[in-house]
Amino acid sequence: MTDQTTLDVVPEPARLPAHERVYRRLRDQILFGEFEPGQPVTIQGLTDALGVGMTPVREALRRLTAEGALEFLGNRRIAVPVLNAQAVDELTFTRKALEPELARRAAQRATEDDVSQLTEIDARLDAAIRRGDVKRYLVENHQFHVDLYSLAQAPILTEIVDHLWLRFGPSLRVVCGQFGTRNLPDRHKDVLTALSANDADAAARAMEGDVVQGMEQIRQGLM
């Protein structure tokens, strides 16, 4: 009896390789703000903490640094990068350039089922905001975008955008820690409307709004 807790669409190997497990674990921790930006991490510390050899840890770290989620600080320390104004500017530009396009392509393919699935996620997201549950908000928000972009069937664009999220994710958490979830406007409703109408241009516009609003939040948080 394998531990089939969730219904895996892809018949994932029951036992993922250690480096993959380590990668996913660290990625989620970075993405949802369980690592403070700047807080140093050591390879050996992780091998101890995760109870796994150093080779898988090294592989996961090498991958995460390649994706921009971590950064070598020269002096033998690895950490989540601390964003400065310049970095936020670059990330804003790139997100504005790519994510609306993903929304556009998703809108052309979205079925009713897809939209209702996304609507459910968005409802959970709203609930998390009302509850003040930051972690849950971050998780659902991320899931919303990931699921939406998967509709676009654009693997390269999606991968690039995934990596962008790894760069600003930690800061999103910091911002929420400062300001709470109260005044987090939810711009997803416009996106959903555009999707169900298969209106690609409207979807792109709505997504740009969401991106701008999110990055503005981060920009304000870092001063």
Added chain:
Amino acid sequence: MTDQTTLDVVPEPARLPAHERVYRRLRDQILFGEFEPGQPVTIQGLTDALGVGMTPVREALRRLTAEGALEFLGNRRIAVPVLNAQAVDELTFTRKALEPELARRAAQRATEDDVSQLTEIDARLDAAIRRGDVKRYLVENHQFHVDLYSLAQAPILTEIVDHLWLRFGPSLRVVCGQFGTRNLPDRHKDVLTALSANDADAAARAMEGDVVQGMEQIRQGLM
């Protein structure tokens, strides 16, 4: 007395770690078409060929796959991805979205020295085209863009674009192998003119032209 052959701004460790050496070597080989797209590579094959342990090789491969330069083929093989029309489309979109912006920012900062340096590279590039030296053409072409983008002082954008180059680099080689270097129009002159005039908009336009032309070449090559 340290071996200060070149004036290293960054005091690079005289002896690079093996995983870094392996990474750079493989990256260059991928970038300049010494690996056929689709041709499988094994970890053990590389450890034998490069005379180095498997841990550094694994790290380099993990990094390269994260950057999109390599791809796991499921059945225990790693290879340079073969681009299909869809992939070329996505790469074209992303390059058009990002590289003109880098050219724009470079134009705002380019000094006369910078321009003359780039002009030299472009001259060598032209020479390589006339000589029919494909490898050298690819190297100089890449160097031209890398040096140009480094002027933009936009580390994140630059890194993302670097990774894009890893994705289409191998196909560029294939195209040149098919059509030779004869009819490779050089759109870099417009870029250089715009740079020396510090005309950001013109630089962006010229770069878009270069991108479109290059990707069009690739698109034609894959059918």
Added chain:
DNA sequence: CTTGCAGTAATTTGATCATATTTTGGCCGA
């Protein structure tokens, strides 16, 4: 007598490799 500092020792961390273990693909015979 206290305090700062330099030089050294000890511990920590990173890098690499050799080896053991597990998984997978291919091949052969029924």
Added chain:
DNA sequence: TCGGCCAAAATATGATCAAATTACTGCAAG
């Protein structure tokens, strides 16, 4: 064609070496 065996490759660990950071100790100066 199918099932099982074999070989090769990938995975993972722990040991070893090197480098660097940290901690410590003793000396000298205020």
